Amino acid sequence: MGPASPLIMMVLMFVVFWFLLIRPQVKKQKEHQAMLQALKKGDMVVTRGGLVGKISGVSDATLTIELQEKVRVRVLRSHVDGKFNEPSADKSSQETSKAA
Secondary structure (H helix, E strand, C coil), rough: CCCCCCHHHHHHHHHHHHHHHHHHHHHHHHHHHHHHCCCCCCEEEEEECCCEEEEEHHHHHEEEEEEEECEEEEEHHHEEEEECCCHHHHHHHHHHHHCC
């Protein structure tokens, strides 16, 4: 064990942190940004506040989301959490049969 041993340990810890914490977060952030750029009129989305609606208008920084007929809100693209997939009736009936 020489005098460079603590330096090697610090570098090794940084590499472990990079692969376990930083790299996956950066990858997830890039995927989310790509999803936001790919949003188009007609997509069902959920916002960070929990609002679910269909996109009725698109601009560079904002989206117009129709929550119900004639009820529209404008939100920033950055506040869209993801696309919304409604749970289908088939899945709920399968889960009920499995539970029984």
